Amino acid sequence: MALSKILLYYRFTPITDPDAVRLWQRDLCELLGLRGRILISKDGINGTVGGELGAMKTYWRKTREYPGFGDIDFKWSEGSGLDESGKSLDFPRLSVKVRDEIVSFGAPDELRVDGAGVVGGGTHLSPGALHKLVAERGDDVTFFDGRNAFEAEIGRFKNAVVPDVATTRDFVAELDSGRYDHLKDKPVVTYCTGGIRCEVLSSLMVSRGFSEVYQMDGGIVRYGESFGNTGLWEGSLYVFDGRESVSFGSDAATIGQCVDCGAATSRMVNCADEDCRVRAVQCESCGQAGLTHCARHSQAQPVG
Numbered sequence: 001m002a003l004s005k006i007l008l009y010y011r012f013t014p015i016t017d018p019d020a021v022r023l024w025q026r027d028l029c030e031l032l033g034l035r036g037r038i039l040i041s042k043d044g045i046n047g048t049v050g051g052e053l054g055a056m057k058t059y060w061r062k063t064r065e066y067p068g069f070g071d072i073d074f075k076w077s078e079g080s081g082l083d084e085s086g087k088s089l090d091f092p093r094l095s096v097k098v099r100d101e102i103v104s105f106g107a108p109d110e111l112r113v114d115g116a117g118v119v120g121g122g123t124h125l126s127p128g129a130l131h132k133l134v135a136e137r138g139d140d141v142t143f144f145d146g147r148n149a150f151e152a153e154i155g156r157f158k159n160a161v162v163p164d165v166a167t168t169r170d171f172v173a174e175l176d177s178g179r180y181d182h183l184k185d186k187p188v189v190t191y192c193t194g195g196i197r198c199e200v201l202s203s204l205m206v207s208r209g210f211s212e213v214y215q216m217d218g219g220i221v222r223y224g225e226s227f228g229n230t231g232l233w234e235g236s237l238y239v240f241d242g243r244e245s246v247s248f249g250s251d252a253a254t255i256g257q258c259v260d261c262g263a264a265t266s267r268m269v270n271c272a273d274e275d276c277r278v279r280a281v282q283c284e285s286c287g288q289a290g291l292t293h294c295a296r297h298s299q300a301q302p303v304g
Contacts (some may be wrong), residue, residue: 002027004055004079004088006036006241007060008221010102010119012044012197013068015231018098021045021066026096032059035091036241039102040273043113046102046196048241050079068115074220075194080243092201103196110202110207114166121203122190126227127226130216134232142183144172148202148237150279154245154256155220156268157191157201163222166278168209169278171201187212191236195219224248245270258283260291269293 015021018040025038029049034056036049047058064070082087100108101123112119127134134141143160145152152162161183163174174180190198190211198215206214216223220237222252226235228248234246235255254264258281265283278294 002082002086004081004090005053005056005204006077006079006088006090006272007056008045008047008048008075008077009063009072010044010193010194011072012102012113012199013115014113015040015042016043018042022096022098024066025063026094027095028059028062029094032056032087033087033192034059035088035094037091038096040096040098041100041102041108043108043111044102044303046092048239049094052082052086052088055056064211066175073195073218073222077221077246077269092242100139101200103200104168105171105200106202107172107204110204112203118199118203120206121199122206122215124217125189125214126217127223127231130214131227131231132190133187133214137187141187143232144180144183144188144190144191144201144205146191148279149191151238154254154268155233155237156255158234160191164280168197170179171281172204175204184210185212187214189214189216191216191220191223193219193239194221229253238268256281258286259293264291290300 006021021040027298032051032055034048034049034051038047043217060074064072083089127302143157144160145160146155148166149164156162161198188203192198195216202213202215221234223233224237229252234253236247236252236284238245245268254266256266262275263283265281267282267284268279269282269287272292273279276294279296282293
């Protein structure tokens with residue numbers, strides 16, 4: 001049986017003609033039968049694609065041939081499988097678009113990029129270097145979650161600060177609010193799924209006076225590959241594809257709590273209210289009972 005794989009990647013580098021890159025990436029993915037989401041801007045590329053292993057290897061090789069993309073840190077993971085046409089079950093379609101930002105903080109004018117990546121960002125830490133920092137600095141080190149708040153409900157670093165943000169665009173106002181100013185003279189480690197959100201977030205923090213900012217190199221994905229569930233990470237990792245969440249071994253802790261009954265679960269669902277765009281933690285039993293979902297709407301009553 002053909003193997004299904006998923007690639008998660010990004011690269012900040014100046015792109016002279018983003019639309020030309022869009023057309024090339026679209027044609028390459030269509031030729032190889034790949035699905036997923038790719039965003040391109042003048043500042044780089046950000047993608048998650050899935051498909052058959054051989055096709056994915058070809059995509060990896062061809063993408064690295066483009067000037068500036070040769071050192072992209074591709075992160076490989078297992079897919080859920082292939083449909084009858086041989087395409088990834090984890091993505092409903094292929095989407096390749098040009099945007100002002102490849103990760104939407106709503107602050108394109110604040111980002112500076114050169115051939116080496118983001119200018120003025122945090123210091124990259126490998127998983128091993130992160131553990132060394134924590135061993136040396138102890139409780140002075142603050143983990144700062146660079147994801148949407150709902151993602152942290154099923155997995156996060158121990159004792160992490162989790163800003164109350166519904167979208168990445170909320171971070172600018174959150175940082176400007178002053179509620180994290182007490183961290184400006186302490187070591188702060190930003191982290192996110194694969195590292196891209198931390199590239200921008202750490203640069204925003206540095207420009208706002210945070211004096212010692214680090215970022216998890218390769219994100220939670222790379223950390224999980226290195227330490228599994230034996231390190232500082234707790235729970236499961238939310239992902240934006242058909243898998244919904246992944247864990248780093250069968251012994252992963254379950255830290256999420258069902259919004260309806262409080263049971264331990266990592267299952268994420270959309271709120272039952274069609275006007276509400278919140279993602280919430282809900283166990284299988286409450287889902288089968290037809291209960292409402294997010295905390296604002298959940299009254300432990302059947303929908304309808």
